[in-house]
Amino acid sequence: MLSAVVIKRKNPPHRRNKHLCADAGYRGAEHLRTIEGHGYIPHVVSRRTEAAIKRRTPEKKARxxxxxxxxxxxxxxxxxxxxxxxxxxxxxxxxxxxxxxxxxxxxxxxxxxxxx
Structure with a gap:
C-alpha cells in the first residue's frame, strides 16, 4: 500500500519528516521495517496506551x-x-x-x- 500511494508535489524548500500513524496491528518488527523503509517515522500506539495518556491529561480530546x-x-x-x-x-x-x-x-x- 505504501508503494502504491504516491503524492506528487513540488519540492519543499527544506526537507520535512513524513509521519505515519498506524494502529497496534502494525507493531511487529517486519511492519516497522517496511514503514521505515519507505521513509516514514512510525507512530504506533495501542488503544490501552492511548487511553492511559487520556486519563493522565483529560483535557486532551479523544482521537x-x-x-x-x-x-x-x-x-x-x-x-x-x-x-x-x-x-x-x-x-x-x-x-x-x-x-x-x-x-x-x-x-x-x-x-x-x-x-x-
Whole structure:
C-alpha cells in the first residue's frame, strides 16, 4: 500500500519528516521495517496506551483513526451497510452518493437549505 500511494508535489524548500500513524496491528518488527523503509517515522500506539495518556491529561480530546471515522459515517447509510444491490455499478453509485452527502454535511451553512 505504501508503494502504491504516491503524492506528487513540488519540492519543499527544506526537507520535512513524513509521519505515519498506524494502529497496534502494525507493531511487529517486519511492519516497522517496511514503514521505515519507505521513509516514514512510525507512530504506533495501542488503544490501552492511548487511553492511559487520556486519563493522565483529560483535557486532551479523544482521537479516532481517520478510517474508523469514515467507516462510521458510511455505516449510517443502511442501504450500504447491508448490501441489497445486485449490480456492482448500482452499489458504486450509492457509495458515491453517500460520499457526496457526507461531504455536503461537513460544509458549514448559515441557512437551512431544506426549510429555507
Amino acid at each position: 479516532r483513526w481517520v478510517v474508523e471515522v469514515c467507516h462510521s459515517w458510511f455505516n449510517r447509510f443502511r442501504k450500504l451497510l447491508v448490501r441489497y444491490e445486485k449490480l456492482e455499478r448500482s452499489f458504486l453509485a450509492l457509495n458515491h452518493l453517500a460520499a457526496a452527502i457526507i461531504a455536503f454535511r461537513k460544509v458549514p451553512l448559515s441557512v437551512n437549505i431544506i426549510y429555507g
